Amino acid sequence: MTKLRWPLFGALVLAFGVAAAQTYPNRPVHLVVGFAPGGSTDVFARALAVPLARELGQPVVVENRPGAGSSIAADMVSKATPDGYTMLLSPPSGYSVNPALNPRLDYQKHLLPVTLLGSSPLVVVVNASSPIKSIGDLVEEAKKAPGKLNYATSGNGSAPHFCAALFMQLTGVDMVHLPYKGGAESVQSVLSGDAQVTFATPPTVLSLVQAGRLRALAVTSRERSPLMPDIPGMAEAGLPAYDLASWYGLFLPAGTAPAVVQTVFDAATKAVQQPDIKTVLAREGTEVLLSKSPQDFAGYLAQDSKFWVDLVKRSGITVN
Numbered sequence: 180m181t182k183l184r185w186p187l188f189g190a191l192v193l194a195f196g197v198a199a200a201q202t203y204p205n206r207p208v209h210l211v212v213g214f215a216p217g218g219s220t221d222v223f224a225r226a227l228a229v230p231l232a233r234e235l236g237q238p239v240v241v242e243n244r245p246g247a248g249s250s251i252a253a254d255m256v257s258k259a260t261p262d263g264y265t266m267l268l269s270p271p272s273g274y275s276v277n278p279a280l281n282p283r284l285d286y287q288k289h290l291l292p293v294t295l296l297g298s299s300p301l302v303v304v305v306n307a308s309s310p311i312k313s314i315g316d317l318v319e320e321a322k323k324a325p326g327k328l329n330y331a332t333s334g335n336g337s338a339p340h341f342c343a344a345l346f347m348q349l350t351g352v353d354m355v356h357l358p359y360k361g362g363a364e365s366v367q368s369v370l371s372g373d374a375q376v377t378f379a380t381p382p383t384v385l386s387l388v389q390a391g392r393l394r395a396l397a398v399t400s401r402e403r404s405p406l407m408p409d410i411p412g413m414a415e416a417g418l419p420a421y422d423l424a425s426w427y428g429l430f431l432p433a434g435t436a437p438a439v440v441q442t443v444f445d446a447a448t449k450a451v452q453q454p455d456i457k458t459v460l461a462r463e464g465t466e467v468l469l470s471k472s473p474q475d476f477a478g479y480l481a482q483d484s485k486f487w488v489d490l491v492k493r494s495g496i497t498v499n
Contacts, residue, residue, distance in 0.1 A: 203439050207238040209265050211256050213249025213273050219380055219463055220249075223297065223427050224268045226459040227450060234446035248336060248498070249273035250284060253430075257289035261434035263443060266293075270425050271487065272338065274480065279487040280336055280498055287484070292476040293429040294444050296451050299465040300400035300424040301342050301378045302385070302410065304393045306369055314396050314416035317376060321352035328354045331365035331374035336498040339365065341487075342378035342399050342423055344494035349421055369393065380425075381407065381464025400424040406461050426468070426483075428476060444473055 210231070212224045221243060228239040244252040253273040259265035267273065267290065278284045305311045311320055321328050332339035335358050347354060357374050359365045362383040368374040370392060377384075378399060385407070387393040395410045401422035402412040413421035429447050431440060448469050450456065457467060470476035490496075 201438070203263050203436075203442060204235050204237045206264065207240055208232075208235060208263070209240050209242050211242045211244055211252045211265065211267050213244060213246070213252030213267075213269060215245040216243055219299070219382060219465070220268060220270055220427065222382075222463055223460065223465065226456045227268065227296070227447070230450035230453040230456055231446055234450050235442075248277050250277045250281075250286070253277070253290065254284075254286045256430060256432060257286035259432045261291075261432040261436075263431060263435055263439035265432065266443065267430040268296075268427060269430060270338070270427055271483065272336075274428065274430065275484045275487045276336070276341070276491075279484065279491045280496070289433045290430045291433045291435055291440065291473070292480055293431055293440060293473050294447055294470040294476050295426055295428050295468055295479060296447065297427045297460060297465045298400075298424050298468040299381065299427075299463065300398040300404055300407075300412075301339060302381055302388075302398055302407070302464075303342075303346075303376065303378055303396040304366075304369065304384050304388065305376050305396060306372065307392055307394045309375065309394065311375070311396070312394065314413070314418060317396060318350045318352055318417075320375075321350070321354055325353040326355060328352075328376065329357050329368075329374040330354045331357045331359060331368040331377040333362045333365050334358050334360065336496055338380075338425055339378040340496060341490060341494070344496055345421060345423055345490060346378070346418075348493060349418055366393075382462070385464065398424075404464065404466065406464050406466055427465070428480070440473055 210224050212221050214220045224241045228241050232239040249272050256265055256267035278287050311317050330343045365377050366383050369377050384393055388395045397411050397413055397416040398404050400412055401414045451467050
C-alpha cells in the first residue's frame with residue numbers, strides 16, 4: 180500500500196468503526212463467566228443477563244468457561260473480536276489476582292474496563308459451639324497457640340485464602356491452612372471441627388449462621404454491609420486497617436469502539452439497578468456498586484491490581 184493510500188485506508192477504518200457502533204447491537208451478546216454454573220459469579224451473570232438484554236434490545240447469552248481461577252475466560256475475551264458482542268463478567272481473580280500470582284499472564288492489557296457492578300465482602304465464621312465469639316477472641320486464641328488453629332479455604336490462591344493471609348499479616352498470628360476444592364467443603368470443615376475458622380462467601384454461610392450452626396465474627400469490609408447489618412465490619416471488630424471485599428466488573432476486548440463501550444456502560448449500569456436483580460444480588464450478600472465511567476473503573480483497577488501484587492509478595496501465596 181502506497182503512502183498516498185494510507186489516509187484513505189485510515190478513513191475507511193474509522194468509517195467502518197462508526198458504522199458498527201451506530202448499528203450496535205444487532206445480534207445476541209455473549210457474557211462470559213470464568214466459573215461453573217451455580218457459583219456466585221454465575222448467579223450474578225444470570226441475574227444481569229435478563230435486564231441487560233432488555234436495555235440492549237438483544238438476547239444476552241451467559242457462557243461458562245471455567246478453569247484456572249477464571250484465567251481461561253479472561254484470556255478468551257481478551258482475544259475476542261472487539262465488536263461488543265463478547266463481554267467478561269469477572270471478580271478480582273480474573274483480572275487482578277491471577278496476573279499477580281503469575282506475571283506471565285498478559286491478558287490484562289488486552290481487556291478494556293467498562294464498569295464496576297457490585298461488591299461483596301466475605302464473612303469470618305467459626306463453629307457456633309466455639310469459645311471464640313469475636314475477632315479479638317480469634318486473635319487471642321491464635322496468639323496463645325501459634326500454629327494450632329486451622330483455617331479452611333476453597334483452595335490455594337482463592338479469595339478466602341487471601342483474606343486469611345491479610346488477617347495473619349495485620350494481626351501477626353500464625354494459623355494452619357486447610358485448602359479444599361470449594362467453599363462448601365471448607366464450611367463443612369468448620370462444622371465438623373477440623374478447622375476452627377473460615378473466611379467464606381455469604382451464600383455459603385448465612386443460612387447456617389441464621390440456623391445457629393455457625394457464628395459470624397465479622398465481614399471482611401472495613402464497615403458493616405447494609406445487606407448484613409447484624410455482622411460487624413472489621414473496623415468495628417478491632418482491625419481498622421483490614422478491608423478486603425470482592426467486586427464484580429464488566430470488561431470488553433481492548434480496541435472496542437468508544438461508542439460501543441458507552442452503549443454497554445449505559446445499558447449495564449441501568450440493568451444492575453433494576454429491582455429484580457437487586458433482590459437476587461442481596462440474597463448473595465452483594466451490593467450494587469457502580470463506576471462513574473469506564474475511565475473511573477480503570478483507575479479503580481490500577482489501585483486494585485497494585486494491592487494484589489503487594490499482597491501476593493507479602494504473603495508468599497502461590498498456586499503451584
